Amino acid sequence: MSKVATRFAPSPTGPLHIGGIRTALFNWLYSKNQNGNFFLRIEDTDKERSKDEYKKQIVNSLKWIGINFDGEEYVQSKKIDDHIKVANELLKKGSAYKCYCSPEEIEEQKKRAKQKKIPYIYDRKWRDKEETDAPKDIRPVIRFKSKIDGNSILKDLVQGNVEIENNTIEDFVILRNDGTPTYNLSATVDDHQMNMTHIIRGDDHKINTFKQIQIYQAMEWELPFFAHIPLIHTIEGKKLSKRDKASTLNDYSKIGIMPDALRNYLLRLGWSYKDKEIFTLDESIKCFNLEDIGKSPSKLDMSRILSMNEFYIKNMNENDLFSQFVEYCKEFKGEIKSDKRDKIKKALSFLKNKAKTLEDISNNSQYIIVDKVNFNQDDIKLIDEKAKRVISDFSSQFSKIDQPTREILEPVINGLIKSHQTNFKGVGQPLRIALTGSKFGPGIYDIILSLGKEEVKKRLDSKIA
RNA sequence: GGUCCCUUCGUCUAUCGGUUAGGACACAUGGUUUUCAUCCAUGAAAGAGGGGUUCGAUUCCCCUAGGGACCGCCA
DSSP states (O other), rough: OOOOOEEEEEOOSSSOOOHHHHHHHHHHHHHHHOOOOEEEEOOOOOOOOOOHHHHHHHHHHHHHEEEOOSSEEEEGGGGHHHHHHHHHHHHHHSSSEEEEHHHHHHHHHHHHHHHTTOOOOOOOSSSSOOOOOOOOOOOOEEEEOOOOEEEEEEETTTEEEEEEEEEGGGOOOOOOOOOOOOHHHHHHHHHHHHHHHHHEEGGGGHHHHHHHHHHHHHTTOOOEEEEEOEEEEEESSBBBTTTTTBBBEEEEHHHTTTTTHOOOOOOHHHBBBTOOOOOOHHHHHHOOTTTTBBBSSSEOOHHHHHHHHHHHHHHOOHHHHHHHHHHHIIIOOOOOHHHHHHHHHHHHHHHGGGGGSHHHHHHHTHHHHHOOOOOTTTTGGGOOOHHHHHHHHHHHHHHTTOOOOHHHHHHHHHHHHTTOOHHHHHHHHHHHHHHHSSSSSSSSHHHHHHHHHHHHHHHHHHOOO
């Protein structure tokens, strides 16, 4: 068989949601697993709704999550002439015909069908009529002459054999009355011309597949393999759409979900490999297959995305984490000043233990990032006279230390606990509030060491006064 | 309404006729800990219902119920 080729074919009519990303991911993984190619095709033939910004967003989204397509992106609207050519060929072969029903006439029929509660299907009025009967004032559409008798079987790589009665598929329009091709025609011609071997797409395309197969057959083109993957559902159990909140990539990147984590989550949503949960990029390419894609739709689970992200934060290379964090802040939180970067990089080793997202790291590192401490109004009340004496005592002893380390600081703190007849909290809490503005935060030694001697001194002294 | 698809813990899933039905997330409890966390341990939690087939069904078949997708001169 020829080299495996898959494609992702979104229409640029809105932001890509993560169901689309997963479809792209599966296509990409499968092609890479098979040593094949993966292509991007922008289906922009709906001129009304297609927008260039969405196209850019799609390309960026794929790039963000690490999916890179082979070759140039394929733009469907540039191939319209080819699609029309095929429509005319189909006409010549007798596999398609001109239909002179006006849009109003069709609408009327649909309305009537709905009233009678019977399923609407185009009545094939012009299928066998003579051209000479054609009304002069109506521009015809071209319809595909669908099979009427018998059944068709789709050998789906995920769903197995799916059988359908041919007469439930209507004579669908392939060329509109303005002469432009419709989706099923364009997609089929493109897939053929791009030499696609595997069409992996959402379940919602299954009926289209039955239509498209008939075009392949009429043109005597070699059929690709088809795999229809179950859709991703919302918590409510409905098909995910662009309008759902927390559905686009940006919804995740802006709260500090990392590409690798989301990729790993999406991979395991509807696909499994025994009990394995964590897949590096290479592992996912190596392990991925179509057989282990589940048949039932799966729901999006935010807590799982978060925990996956948390795992990556804790286990990834710290330099990589740092650069991703810097990038994240630059885009969503404001750039970190260069003199703070080193401090944050060092602090990451403990900061990451408190974070599920990059946003958490950002929040928890505010005490380093800001020049002036932001005090929590409730917590600052905890610094009473007694606490001030602790801070003052610590401060004067701290001044004498040249290069603070945990080993040097521990006896100092312990000494204060004794001399003030208190416990660790009695010393640690005032210091933490004075240094970070909050009673919650990293360990007190971590705070002191990460801030550096001068900054600690400055913040403590401003609190005693 | 028609056609098609799906159904194992709350969620994602493992199981390719014989298991105390396993794992992960979330949840609960306990422990470690200077706060918040982390970390560790433990626990609760599932085969939609009904018929078959079989020595034996979560697994194969049928029916019912529930859920979903599609039914555009959108893609």
